[in-house]
Amino acid sequence: MPRIQGRVLETYPPLVVDLDGTLLRSDLLLETTMAFVRSHPLQLFKLFGWLIHGKAALKQGLALATQLDVTVLPYDPAVIELIETERAGGRMIILATAAHDSLARRIAEHLQLFDLVWASDAERNLSADNKRDVLVAHYGEGGFDYMGNSRDDLSVWQASRKAIVVNPEAGVQSRAQAQGNVEQVIESNRASLKDWRKALRLHQWMKNALIFVPLLAAHQLNQPLQVLNGLLAFLFFGLCASSVYILNDLLDLTDDRHHQSKRNRPFASGRLSIRSGLVLVPLLLLGAFGGAALLLPWQFCAVLGAYYLLTLAYSLSLKRQMTLDVIVLAALYTSRILAGAAAFNLPLTFWILAFSMFMFLSLALVKRYAELREARLKDLKDKTRGRGYYPADLDMIASLGATSGHLAVMVLALYIHEGTTVALYSHPHVIWLACPLLLFWITRVWMLTHRGQMNDDPVVFAIRDRVSQLIGALFALVFWIAA
Numbered sequence: 001m002p003r004i005q006g007r008v009l010e011t012y013p014p015l016v017v018d019l020d021g022t023l024l025r026s027d028l029l030l031e032t033t034m035a036f037v038r039s040h041p042l043q044l045f046k047l048f049g050w051l052i053h054g055k056a057a058l059k060q061g062l063a064l065a066t067q068l069d070v071t072v073l074p075y076d077p078a079v080i081e082l083i084e085t086e087r088a089g090g091r092m093i094i095l096a097t098a099a100h101d102s103l104a105r106r107i108a109e110h111l112q113l114f115d116l117v118w119a120s121d122a123e124r125n126l127s128a129d130n131k132r133d134v135l136v137a138h139y140g141e142g143g144f145d146y147m148g149n150s151r152d153d154l155s156v157w158q159a160s161r162k163a164i165v166v167n168p169e170a171g172v173q174s175r176a177q178a179q180g181n182v183e184q185v186i187e188s189n190r191a192s193l194k195d196w197r198k199a200l201r202l203h204q205w206m207k208n209a210l211i212f213v214p215l216l217a218a219h220q221l222n223q224p225l226q227v228l229n230g231l232l233a234f235l236f237f238g239l240c241a242s243s244v245y246i247l248n249d250l251l252d253l254t255d256d257r258h259h260q261s262k263r264n265r266p267f268a269s270g271r272l273s274i275r276s277g278l279v280l281v282p283l284l285l286l287g288a289f290g291g292a293a294l295l296l297p298w299q300f301c302a303v304l305g306a307y308y309l310l311t312l313a314y315s316l317s318l319k320r321q322m323t324l325d326v327i328v329l330a331a332l333y334t335s336r337i338l339a340g341a342a343a344f345n346l347p348l349t350f351w352i353l354a355f356s357m358f359m360f361l362s363l364a365l366v367k368r369y370a371e372l373r374e375a376r377l378k379d380l381k382d383k384t385r386g387r388g389y390y391p392a393d394l395d396m397i398a399s400l401g402a403t404s405g406h407l408a409v410m411v412l413a414l415y416i417h418e419g420t421t422v423a424l425y426s427h428p429h430v431i432w433l434a435c436p437l438l439l440f441w442i443t444r445v446w447m448l449t450h451r452g453q454m455n456d457d458p459v460v461f462a463i464r465d466r467v468s469q470l471i472g473a474l475f476a477l478v479f480w481i482a483a
C-alpha cells in the first residue's frame with residue numbers, strides 16, 4: 001500500500017476538499033478584497049489593473065498585498081470533523097481550491113489536515129473545469145471523492161466517484177443529486193432572520209430618536225405633518241445607518257474575529273456571506289437617499305450625505321486615530337439632531353449644538369473606556385487592535401469623559417438664563433431641576449462603565465435602562481412644567 005507522510009493508506013480514493021464556502025464559511029477572494037480596501041482605500045485602481053490580466057492575477061495581487069490572519073477565519077466545524085474522521089482511517093486528504101496558493105498553503109499549515117494542496121497561481125484559476133481537469137489528470141475519472149458547495153463544483157462532482165455537498169448555494173443541491181453520485185449533504189450554516197437583524201443593527205435605530213430633539217425644543221410635537229416628516233427621517237436615517245454598519249463589519253472582519261464578543265457577529269462568524277453584505281449595502285443606500293430625495297427637504301439629504309461620508313471615513317481610517325475618533329463619534333451622534341432640524345426646517349440654536357457635542361463626546365469616551373478596560377483586565381500592554389489607544393490611557397479617558405459630560409450640564413445651566421429661553425418657557429427657573437438629574441445620570445453611566453457594566457452603546461443603554469428611562473421621564477416633566 002502507498003504511504004503518505006509515514007501513514008499507511010487504505011484503498012479508498014483520496015478525499016478532495018474545496019475551501020471557499022466548504023471548509024471555510026467565507027470566500028478568500030472577497031476576504032482579501034475587503035482587507036485591501038481597508039488597508040489601501042486610495043489604491044482601488046490596482047484592483048482593476050489586476051483584473052485586466054484575469055481573475056488569477058487578481059487573486060495573486062490581493063493575496064500578496066494583504067496580511068490575512070488565517071488562524072481566525074470561520075472554518076466549518078462539521079467539515080473539519082468529517083475530515084478528521086476520514087484522516088484517522090488513513091485516507092489521503094487533498095485541499096483543492098480556487099484560492100491563491102499562498103493562502104491555501106498557510107491554511108493547510110495551520111489546520112494540519114491535508115496531505116496535498118492544489119490551488120490557483122498567477123497563471124491559472126483552479127476553479128470549475130480547471131479543477132476537474134487537474135484532479136482527473138492525477139487520479140483519473142472517478143478516482144476521487146469531492147466535497148464542495150457551489151455551481152463551479154458541479155463539473156468536479158460529475159468526474160468524482162462520490163460527491164459530498166456542503167451548505168450548497170441555491171439550486172446546487174438538486175443539480176448535484178441529478179448527477180446520481182451524491183453520498184452526503186451537510187447543512188451546518190444557514191442564515192436566520194436573527195442574523196440579519198443583528199447585521200442591520202436594528203436596535204441601533206433607537207439612536208435615531210435624536211432626530212426629534214429639534215421638534216421637542218421648538219414645542220411643535222403637536223404638528224402632525226412635522227411628526228410625519230420626523231418618522232420618515234427616522235426611517236431613512238436608519239436605512240443609511242444599517243448600510244454603514246454592514247460595510248463597517250465587512251471592513252473589520254479580522255479585527256472583529258480577534259474580539260471576544262464581536263467574533264460572533266454574523267459576517268465575522270461566516271453565518272452571513274460577504275457577497276450578500278456587498279449586495280445589501282447599495283440597496284439600503286438607494287432606499288435611504290431615494291426616499292429622502294422624494295419625500296423630505298434637500299437639506300436633510302445633504303446632512304444624510306455628510307453623515308455617510310463621515311462614517312465612511314471613520315470606518316476606513318479615523319476610528320484608528322487617537323482623540324479624532326471620539327470627536328467624530330460625537331459628531332455622528334450630533335448629525336442626527338442636525339438631520340432632524342433639516343427635516344423639520346427648524347433652526348438649531350448654539351445651546352443645542354454645544355450641549356450635544358459635550359454630551360456625545362462623553363458618551364463616545366464611554367465606549368472607548370469600556371474597550372480599554374477589557375484590554376487592561378487581560379493584562380495587555382500594546383495598542384488595542386484597530387484603535388489608537390493603549391490600556392494605560394484608561395484613567396485619562398475617564399477624566400476627559402466625565403469632564404465633558406459635566407460641561408454639558410454647565411451648558412444646560414447657562415441656557416436657563418438665555419433670552420430665548422425666557423420667551424419659550426413660562427417658568428424657566430424650573431429647568432434648574434433638570435441639572436441635578438443630568439448630573440446623576442452622567443455620573444451613574446461613568447460609574448457603571450468603571451465597574452464593567454456598560455456592554456452596549458451608551459445611547460442604546462440609556463433607552464433600555466430602567467433608571468435612565470425614569471430620569472428621562474423626570475427630565476421631560478421638568479421641561480413640561482417649565483413650559
